[in-house]
Amino acid sequence: MTLKVIILAAGKGTRMRSKIPKVLQPLAQKPLLQHVINTAQALQCDEIITVVGHGVEHVKASVEGQNLTFSLQEQQLGTGHAVMQADAHYSDQDTVLILYGDVPLTKVSTLNTLLGLVDEQHPLALLTVTLNDSNGYGRIVRNQNHIVQSIVEQKDANSEQLAIKEVNTGIIAVKGKQLKQWLSALDNNNAQSEYYLTDIIAMAVSDGFLIQTSQPESEIEVLGVNDKLQLQSLERQYQRLCAEALMQQGATVIDADRLDIRGDVTVVSDVTIDVNVVLEGKISLGENVTIGANCLLKNVEIAANSVIHPFSHLEGCKVGRYCTIGPYARLRPETHLADEVKIGNFVELKKANIAQGSKVNHLSYIGDTDMGKGVNIGAGTITCNYDGVNKHQTIIGDGVFIGSDTQLVAPVEVASGATIGAGSTITKNAPKNKLTLSRSKQITLQGWQKPSKQ
Numbered sequence: 001m002t003l004k005v006i007i008l009a010a011g012k013g014t015r016m017r018s019k020i021p022k023v024l025q026p027l028a029q030k031p032l033l034q035h036v037i038n039t040a041q042a043l044q045c046d047e048i049i050t051v052v053g054h055g056v057e058h059v060k061a062s063v064e065g066q067n068l069t070f071s072l073q074e075q076q077l078g079t080g081h082a083v084m085q086a087d088a089h090y091s092d093q094d095t096v097l098i099l100y101g102d103v104p105l106t107k108v109s110t111l112n113t114l115l116g117l118v119d120e121q122h123p124l125a126l127l128t129v130t131l132n133d134s135n136g137y138g139r140i141v142r143n144q145n146h147i148v149q150s151i152v153e154q155k156d157a158n159s160e161q162l163a164i165k166e167v168n169t170g171i172i173a174v175k176g177k178q179l180k181q182w183l184s185a186l187d188n189n190n191a192q193s194e195y196y197l198t199d200i201i202a203m204a205v206s207d208g209f210l211i212q213t214s215q216p217e218s219e220i221e222v223l224g225v226n227d228k229l230q231l232q233s234l235e236r237q238y239q240r241l242c243a244e245a246l247m248q249q250g251a252t253v254i255d256a257d258r259l260d261i262r263g264d265v266t267v268v269s270d271v272t273i274d275v276n277v278v279l280e281g282k283i284s285l286g287e288n289v290t291i292g293a294n295c296l297l298k299n300v301e302i303a304a305n306s307v308i309h310p311f312s313h314l315e316g317c318k319v320g321r322y323c324t325i326g327p328y329a330r331l332r333p334e335t336h337l338a339d340e341v342k343i344g345n346f347v348e349l350k351k352a353n354i355a356q357g358s359k360v361n362h363l364s365y366i367g368d369t370d371m372g373k374g375v376n377i378g379a380g381t382i383t384c385n386y387d388g389v390n391k392h393q394t395i396i397g398d399g400v401f402i403g404s405d406t407q408l409v410a411p412v413e414v415a416s417g418a419t420i421g422a423g424s425t426i427t428k429n430a431p432k433n434k435l436t437l438s439r440s441k442q443i444t445l446q447g448w449q450k451p452s453k454q
Helices: 030-044 055-064 079-085 108-115 176-184 197-207 226-249
Strands: 001-010 047-052 069-072 093-101 126-129 138-142 148-152 166-175 212-214 258-265 276-283 296-302 313-314 317-319 335-337 342-345 348-354 360-363 367-371 380-386 394-396 407-409 412-414
Touching: 001 030, 001 079, 001 126, 030 047, 030 093, 047 055, 055 069, 079 176, 093 108, 093 176, 108 126, 108 166, 108 212, 126 197, 148 197, 166 176, 226 258, 258 296, 313 317, 342 412, 407 412
Parallel strands: 001 047, 001 093, 047 069, 126 212, 258 276, 276 296, 296 313, 296 317, 317 335, 335 348, 342 360, 348 367, 367 380, 367 394, 380 407, 394 412
Antiparallel strands: 093 166, 126 166, 138 148, 138 166
């Protein structure tokens, strides 16, 4: 089967009250359209045709480099008209799957089930859903034998049809040959004066075909987004599902309603995640890892038995086993911690390699640094890595002790076993196993008086 996916993404989304096109509104910090594209890619389709219209340049820019085909719908004259714009991109032999850029959470398994219903004798399959409140949806009209006859949009429905609970999701799998025929026969003789894609259902019935249907496991798979209220509601439902998936993998989530997952998270048994944690990008949490409250982790790997204390911010870094981080610590990109490293409160690391057992306990900045094993960094220490133009490296050997309030002016090396006296500014290499310090002479001024308030 040659599969072509058409994603309808041309709408303006007036009810969003936003300059950003509706399909670029964020769900879990990723555009709605990107969710749909990812699903289409997972189907291993032969081509993805995205029908664009409002904000076309912004939409194209947001998905650049993903091997998509675009068709322009200059006037938005209905879903049928939108699909017509992709007519040149599929053949009679293709199977065409029609998705929507504002319906982001349909599962690949659901779509594969729908596609499996399509063959030469059954050229059209429809994804439907049964809702307690079907208001706003097109109704699935069946005959006394429970065979689909048509879809009636709400504005065109009579009172009997309005009582139907099975509704159209808009997601259709159809053979290319019949799709071209039925689209060419569409008219806009309806309450909206639009070309409804749903009218092809009645055409298929008229041609003697039996309409195949399937339903998703959950209503959330077919929920669309029209305004910010619906977007927020879908966000919370999606986040709840993500939290439940982590718990099924063995994580303890203290409050599933106060966790935000904005990427791909992998956990193993006995991970604990406290409240108000944000997980972005690609996250890997090893066994017995604990993430404290109000932490933000982005593209992070944390090995077994490490603890991230509250209010810490980690991005683009790797943390070894049995490490403790924070509270109020910041680990910036290209920071790598070996096992048993301790990073304390109000410490910032950037592009720092910290070897086993070293400690940076308080109020320090360590950047562009290679640090050995068993190093102790005193409070208020700074690696001065930037000269105003270029970055320079600091090298600290094994077993070094750095006294509080020290500045290491890079490029500089502190050799293994060295001790740096508190309050020093080190501009030259410090030798191995020696005490190095730089201080002005301490004096007391005789006859000095405190200034008095005028």
